[in-house]
Amino acid sequence: LITAGLFVGISDSMANVAEATVIFLLIAPGARAGGMGEAFVAITDDATATWWNPAGLAFLKEREFTFMHVKWLPTFRIEGLYYDFVSYINHVEDLGTFGMNVIFLNLGETEGRNELNQFTGMFRTFETAISGSYGATVTEKLAIGLNTKFIYSHLSDKGAGQELGDGTSTNFAVDLGILYKTREPLLGKRINFGANLANMGPKMTYIDAAQADPIPTNLKFGTAWHLVDMPDNRLTFVFEMNKLLVRKHLDDGATDPFYIALATAWTDEPVFKDMIYNMGFEYWYSDLVALRAGYYNDEMGNVKPLTYGASFQVSAYRFDFSYVAAGKGHPLTDTMRLSLTVGF
Numbered sequence: 001l002i003t004a005g006l007f008v009g010i011s012d013s014m015a016n017v018a019e020a021t022v023i024f025l026l027i028a029p030g031a032r033a034g035g036m037g038e039a040f041v042a043i044t045d046d047a048t049a050t051w052w053n054p055a056g057l058a059f060l061k062e063r064e065f066t067f068m069h070v071k072w073l074p075t076f077r078i079e080g081l082y083y084d085f086v087s088y089i090n091h092v093e094d095l096g097t098f099g100m101n102v103i104f105l106n107l108g109e110t111e112g113r114n115e116l117n118q119f120t121g122m123f124r125t126f127e128t129a130i131s132g133s134y135g136a137t138v139t140e141k142l143a144i145g146l147n148t149k150f151i152y153s154h155l156s157d158k159g160a161g162q163e164l165g166d167g168t169s170t171n172f173a174v175d176l177g178i179l180y181k182t183r184e185p186l187l188g189k190r191i192n193f194g195a196n197l198a199n200m201g202p203k204m205t206y207i208d209a210a211q212a213d214p215i216p217t218n219l220k221f222g223t224a225w226h227l228v229d230m231p232d233n234r235l236t237f238v239f240e241m242n243k244l245l246v247r248k249h250l251d252d253g254a255t256d257p258f259y260i261a262l263a264t265a266w267t268d269e270p271v272f273k274d275m276i277y278n279m280g281f282e283y284w285y286s287d288l289v290a291l292r293a294g295y296y297n298d299e300m301g302n303v304k305p306l307t308y309g310a311s312f313q314v315s316a317y318r319f320d321f322s323y324v325a326a327g328k329g330h331p332l333t334d335t336m337r338l339s340l341t342v343g344f
Contacts, residue, residue: 019248019255021204021213022153022171024105024127028052029068029085031337034322035309036280037294039240042194042224044179046341047087050099050133053196053220054145055177057097057135063090068339072105073331080108085339089133096136103129110156123167127153131175141183147175151215153204166206173201173215190229195221200258217245217258222278234284238294242276274300280307287313292322305332316343 030048033040040048044056047066068085082105089099107125129152135145149172156167177196197219203212222240245265247256256264268274280294292309305326312319318341326332 019214020216020244020246021169021206022127022129022151022215024083024103025129025151025173025199026216026218027072027083027103027105029087029101029103029339030066031068031309031320031322031339032282032290032292032311032341034324034337035292035294035307035320036238036282037278037296037307039222039238039278039280039294039296041177041196041220041240042179042192042222043236043238044177044194047089047099048085049135049145050087050089050101050131050147051085051103053177053179053194054099054133054135054147054175055143055179055194055196057089057099057133057145058137058143058179059181060089060097060135061091063344064088064341065344066339066341068337070335070337072335074334074336075329075331078108080106082106096134099133099135101131101133103131123157125155127151135177141181143179145175145177145179147177147198149173149175149199151201151204153206155206169204169206171201171204171215173199175199190226192224192226193222194224195219200262203255203257214246214255214258214261217261219243219245232286234282236282238278238280238282240278242278243274269300276301289313303330303332305330317341318343 028034028038029051033048033052040052044053047064049056065088070083072081072083084104085101087099087101089097091097105127109124129149131147131149133145133147135143137143151171151173154168175196175198179192179194181192182190199215199217201215203214205212220240220242222238225237227237228235245261247261247265247268276296276298278296280292282290282292284290290311294307297304305324307322307324309322320339322337324332324335
């Protein structure tokens with residue numbers, strides 16, 4: 001409940017997201033992507049590909065490190081609520097590109113209470129995931145990628161009252177990605193097509209197996225159009241759709257295992273009604289300065305913010321910034337992402 005309450009209104013708050021746990025896995029890393037309406041699955045040309053789409057690693061032929069820190073949901077004014085993302089990639093000749101990332105969400109301290117509402121002390125709540133990534137080309141245009149991740153959730157130090165178990169849980173998950181890049185112009189422009197099926201894994205158990213919750217299996221797919229593609233001026237349009245593949249039975253409240261929900265999650269609502277639509281633009285002048293703008297529409301979650309961003313590149317260092325304008329009083333309003341990317 002702690003985590004679900006803090007995530008009301010975030011960018012990936014689809015209608016049935018409350019049925020899933022470890023929702024922090026859906027927070028989009030990278031200030032660059034954040035400025036483009038969080039549409040990046042068809043670009044994935046930097047170290048954040050370990051989260052967005054591991055297939056993008058296959059086209060990266062260098063070593064790169066990126067780090068992002070965000071004071072999450074600033075309008076809640078919760079002390080110690082922040083999100084960190086670190087990723088590193090390394091190309092190995094004739095084998096492909098390998099990578100890893102670490103995600104950490106700190107939810108601050110919470111008062112412990114027993115069944116009699118008596119104070120039992122303070123406890124810290126946090127969640128983290130560590131992923132290993134690999135991407136390789138199938139042809140010069142087509143690449144595939146894989147993530148394996150370990151997940152740890154620490155909601156409390158112990159269960160409440162007579163509950164079995166405690167407030168911690170561990171799990172694992174797998175992501176599969178694909179990326180296709182046209183080398184010759186299609187309709188006059190180079191176009192990328194990308195997709196990533198993320199967080200496929202068993203349910204997480206905190207108390208007992210009967211109360212296990214699914215993790216947020218999510219499908220992203222989209223395209224990137226290189227509208228202007230000159231050495232000193234580059235303009236790209238990105239469009240992406242997201243579908244959360246979690247399904248709860250209305251009759252008994254049970255949730256489907258992820259491998260069944262891959263099919264059944266499409267049956268509860270009209271196919272396009274509960275999707276999130278992301279879009280944005282990115283303009284680069286040379287390799288020095290970039291400007292970005294974006295928008296996404298989550299109709300079911302009533303989240304429709306505008307996003308803005310910029311980058312400054314100095315030698316091997318790129319500094320990215322993004323800002324979310326979601327309207328007065330919205331939890332996402334004034335969220336600012338700052339990230340640093342370093343090439344080797």
